[in-house]
Amino acid sequence: MRSNTIQTLISDLEREDIEPLTDDALAEDVIELRRTMDRMEYQCSRRLDLFARRHGYITLGFVSLIAWLRRACRLLPGAAVQHAEVARNLPSLPDTSAALAAGDIGFHHAAVIAHSVTEVGAEAVLRHESTLLEAAHNLDPKYLTHVTSQIRYCEDPDGTLADANDNHERRYLHLSQTWQGMFVIDGRLDAEGGATLRAALNALEEMWYPGDERTGRQRRADALVELARQRLDAGTLPEVGGQKPHLSVTAPIATLMKEPGAPAGELDWSQPITADTVRRVACDCAMTRVLLGPNSEPIDVGRCTRTIQPALRRALVVRDRQCRFPGCDRPPDWCDGHHLIHWIDGGETSLANTCLLCRRHHRFVHELGWQLSWGDAGTIIATKPWWMKPAAIGPCGVAPPLAS
Numbered sequence: 001m002r003s004n005t006i007q008t009l010i011s012d013l014e015r016e017d018i019e020p021l022t023d024d025a026l027a028e029d030v031i032e033l034r035r036t037m038d039r040m041e042y043q044c045s046r047r048l049d050l051f052a053r054r055h056g057y058i059t060l061g062f063v064s065l066i067a068w069l070r071r072a073c074r075l076l077p078g079a080a081v082q083h084a085e086v087a088r089n090l091p092s093l094p095d096t097s098a099a100l101a102a103g104d105i106g107f108h109h110a111a112v113i114a115h116s117v118t119e120v121g122a123e124a125v126l127r128h129e130s131t132l133l134e135a136a137h138n139l140d141p142k143y144l145t146h147v148t149s150q151i152r153y154c155e156d157p158d159g160t161l162a163d164a165n166d167n168h169e170r171r172y173l174h175l176s177q178t179w180q181g182m183f184v185i186d187g188r189l190d191a192e193g194g195a196t197l198r199a200a201l202n203a204l205e206e207m208w209y210p211g212d213e214r215t216g217r218q219r220r221a222d223a224l225v226e227l228a229r230q231r232l233d234a235g236t237l238p239e240v241g242g243q244k245p246h247l248s249v250t251a252p253i254a255t256l257m258k259e260p261g262a263p264a265g266e267l268d269w270s271q272p273i274t275a276d277t278v279r280r281v282a283c284d285c286a287m288t289r290v291l292l293g294p295n296s297e298p299i300d301v302g303r304c305t306r307t308i309q310p311a312l313r314r315a316l317v318v319r320d321r322q323c324r325f326p327g328c329d330r331p332p333d334w335c336d337g338h339h340l341i342h343w344i345d346g347g348e349t350s351l352a353n354t355c356l357l358c359r360r361h362h363r364f365v366h367e368l369g370w371q372l373s374w375g376d377a378g379t380i381i382a383t384k385p386w387w388m389k390p391a392a393i394g395p396c397g398v399a400p401p402l403a404s
């Protein structure tokens with residue numbers, strides 16, 4: 001009879017034509033159904049508790065309740081552990097049980113509170129149960145864990161410290177390169193390390209602006225590279241092999257001149273890089289000319305010189321004050337010096353032929369084919385590559401006039 005009632009409810013739901021429903025009505029339905037499922041979860045949990053205490057799963061040939069839940073109830077391992085924990089701990093929390101039975105709190109709220117029982121014991125959670133239930137009415141389950149963490153800290157400071165130390169020991173970072181040359185990062189940081197990194201990345205993430213088609217993940221990736229780049233540029237890192245750490249690019253002149261058939265450039269630790277990337281790097285770098293003999297042996301090594309001398313760089317910072325790409329306001333620390341006509345093509349390394357461009361917009365020009373040219377009164381005109389849709393990417397137009 002009972003299962004018939006449930007079947008009747010499901011049949012009614014199946015027969016209902018939902019297309020004419022308004023968004024408000026759909027939202028109400030979803031909330032109501034979720035609430036019903038939460039109430040059902042309690043009924044399920046009540047039965048599971050009795051089933052576990054009677055060791056019903058052993059009678060059915062399973063070695064543990066978790067194994068039975070995974071197989072018979074089709075749960076992932078984490079979900080099976082969670083359901084078992086809720087079933088085990090809810091009976092010691094009458095108010096939480098009643099709230100879940102009535103659908104006043106969600107199953108995942110109950111799961112957070114039940115996990116707290118495992119951490120600090122039923123007695124301690126009972127003392128804080130009214131606070132937890134009030135919090136559950138106002139917070140989603142993830143934020144409710146902040147409240148249970150506080151309770152854990154108050155009730156069991158030694159255990160909290162041991163957990164924090166354990167988390168710290170589990171930190172790691174893998175940085176590996178795929179055969180395509182991409183780098184893959186995988187890691188785990190403790191709470192403090194992660195928050196430190198996030199704070200630094202937040203500071204370096206550019207604000208979104210209309211036309212910026214990067215996803216949040218791409219902006220975060222750019223911020224991480226910028227963090228490393230600025231640290232390298234500052235020259236404050238310890239020396240490695242007698243030199244300040246830096247990126248090293250090797251390329252023949254023919255590659256820089258984009259001659260047909262010229263070989264690719266080479267980047268430290270990485271795959272070959274295109275001539276356009278070599279030209280971008282060469283726009284503003286420290287360069288050493290190496291003359292090779294007939295058997296590719298170095299026969300002469302010149303002095304290391306900067307393509308944009310420090311004095312010119314200072315003048316660019318005073319004049320431009322920020323990236324000169326239209327619409328961009330990245331400060332000088334984020335910028336390379338860019339030759340409007342590349343020095344390898346005969347362009348002068350002078351104020352009249354250079355400007356500041358942030359790393360992203362420097363890439364726009366060299367690798368994506370944007371053209372920069374001087375307009376009236378020191379403005380810079382950016383022209384999109386022919387293949388780009390009009391509204392495809394970023395701001396286009398004329399940069400503000402130069403500072404006088």
Ligand SMILES: [Zn+2]
Nearest residue numbers: 280283338339
């Ligand atoms: Zn450049």
Ligand SMILES: [Zn+2]
Nearest residue numbers: 323328358361
């Ligand atoms: Zn820029």
